[in-house]
Amino acid sequence: MKNLLRSLRDLFLKPSVRIGLGVLVTGGFIAGVLAWQGFNTAMEATNKEEFCLSCHTMHDNLLPELQKTVHWNNRTGVRARCPDCHVPHDFTDKVARKMQASREVLGQLLGTIDTREKFKEHRIVLAQREWKRFSANGSKECRACHDYKDMDFDKMRPASQVAMRKAAERNQSCVDCHKGVAHQLPEMKGARNPAFDTLVSSAAGQSVDAGKDYFLVVPQELYADEGMTKRIGAIEVATQVKVLETKGDAQRVELALWRKNKGYGRVWYSHFGLNITSAVLDKEVALDASFVKVLDTKEDPMTGLEWQQVTATAWMRKGSVLDSVEPVWSIARASYSSSCSVCHRQPEEAHFDANTWPGLFGGMVSFTSMDDDTARVVLKYLQTHSSDFSTSHGAGSPDSALQTARP
The missing domain is CATH 1.10.760 (Cytochrome Bc1 Complex; Chain D, domain 2)
Known part of the structure; x- marks a missing residue:
């Protein structure tokens, strides 16, 4: 074993006494050329649309969407293929994108996006990655075909002219306005604005005094009991409430709002005569006179509808209010x-x-x-x-x- 290790060390660290330097250099050059050719061949193969569609996730989910758009079939016969839009044309950016795409390949192999349901669930993440890339490079792949300097704005519809001229002046990224032109837009309900995390953090540290007014930073469920086991409705963000007491993880609040005196009166509004929704109660609760107190009744002269000024108390989770909206x-x-x-x-x-x-x-x-x-x-x-x-x-x-x- 020692002799084998010594031989391997000598092979890599000591000059060869049997093979000439010219042969080594030539061999290394040939090996480098073959390696580069192999790398380039692999890059070209993975840049073909056939390679993209060989994955059933792409073939079953994205291809049918693309085939319904002008990018697939149009009067001029010029078609955009998968790599035209999703593979950068510059070599360095192309290699970087290939490395990033390994995440999607891994997701396919691990079963993260291997079904229609899983793909739809993760689609928002995949889309946001591409939107971010297009925004960062000014939609360079789009503008290989749709460049501002080649556009004849006078041939556009008037409304399009206004938007496109302003976009050209700002050298704006195409994806800012043209999301969903080749594929369906993802469901946005799975997304979350990170700015709300800051509000929630601030609300968690907010000192709350009984009897003072506060504003909700996120929507909350409303409950009839302190243990928060009986849901009776929901309250919207930015709604003003008076905090009456805090017990454990629950806060009892007073709602003072308006509702239309028709139907069940489930939707409560922040202002008389204005459809600014602040809370929605369950039907049984909205009809319960022992829960809802009517303070005043007025007719809206604009619509002839009767509005009621109402108040009620309910429980909600603490840590969701600030003293300023x-x-x-x-x-x-x-x-x-x-x-x-x-x-x-x-x-x-x-x-x-x-x-x-x-x-x-x-x-x-x-x-x-x-x-x-x-x-x-x-x-x-x-x-x-x-x-x-x-x-x-x-x-x-x-x-x-x-x-x-x-x-």
Whole structure:
């Protein structure tokens, strides 16, 4: 064994006495060429669409989606293949992307995304990785075919001209506006805005005094009992409550809101006459006169509907309130500005009234990557900063929980 080890050491560390230096150099050169050729051949083979579709996850999930788009079949016959979009054209970036793609291959081998259900569950993660890459490189792969300098803006539809000219001026990444052009958008409900983690952390350290008003930083379930075993409804983010007492992990709070006096009256709103949802109760609880106290009744002159000012107490988990709503609005304001301005200039908050915003926002949010929690808080932010609360319209502060009249 010692002789074998000594021979191996001499082979690698001592100059050869039998093989000439020229032969060694030539052999090394040939070996390097063969290694490079093998590497290049492997790179080319894995860059072909046939290789991509040989994985049944890609073939069964993504190919059918692509085949329904203009990138697969169009009047000019120019088709985008998988590597055209998902493999960088520059060598260094290509190698880096190949290394990153090993995670998807590993996921397939380990069974993480080997079924339709698993693929849909993890799709948001896969999509966000690609969106991040496209945003970082300015959608370089897209612009190999769709470059701003080659576009004839005058031949576009008027609405498209405005958006595309502004995008060209900013040299904007294509993926900012054109997510879902070749594949279906993932379900966003699995996503989470990390900014909310900061709010939750702040709420956990918030000192709470009985009898004072606070604002929810995240939606919460409502319960009838201190042990939180009987659910009676849910309360929305940014809703103002009065904390009455804290026992263990539970807090008893008082809700003072408005509801329409029709149907079951399950949906409670923050302001009279404005559809700004703050809480939703179970039907039996909403109809229980011993639980719900009606303080006042008014008719909305705009709709003729009768509204009731109501109050009730319920239990919820502690550690979810702050003494100011402004941190919540800061996240909503930033999300609205960043997500709703990539395709066009977003409307001012006070451009529409509170009852108009839900329909408009609902039509726009599907074109963004907002998760459900962020979308809900942004909508509430827009409603509470709408023209109904604009100082030019003579309204009061949107933080007032009990507005007695429509502005």
